[in-house]
Amino acid sequence: MVFVLNREEELEEILSGFLEIGIAGATIIDSMGMGRILAYDIPIFAGLRGMLSGGRPHNKTIFSVLPDKGTYDQAAELIEDICGSLEDPGNGILFAIPLRDVRGPRLIKH
Numbered sequence: 001m002v003f004v005l006n007r008e009e010e011l012e013e014i015l016s017g018f019l020e021i022g023i024a025g026a027t028i029i030d031s032m033g034m035g036r037i038l039a040y041d042i043p044i045f046a047g048l049r050g051m052l053s054g055g056r057p058h059n060k061t062i063f064s065v066l067p068d069k070g071t072y073d074q075a076a077e078l079i080e081d082i083c084g085s086l087e088d089p090g091n092g093i094l095f096a097i098p099l100r101d102v103r104g105p106r107l108i109k110h
């Protein structure tokens with residue numbers, strides 16, 4: 001599961017909720033959207049700045065390997081309870097990627 005969290009102040013509540021539904025491990029990285037990079041770091045795209053007004057400069061991206069679709073569904077519901085509908089702009093982006101192989105410490109009991 002990958003979730004791009006737009007409002008960093010919600011991170012603690014999301015991670016606490018993950019623990020409650022049995023998600024014991026995740027990796028969190030600082031991230032920034034493409035539009036922000038283009039508008040502020042590449043002069044030819046400076047016109048994009050007006051479109052980004054009110055936007056947040058930084059995000060947190062959360063990665064977690066989940067044991068099944070049921071856990072993903074619980075995580076998605078929790079995220080939307082905290083952040084609001086992900087259909088609304090600015091609330092974040094959530095998606096899942098099927099894994100063919102996972103190696104390393106097992107945080108998930110099968």
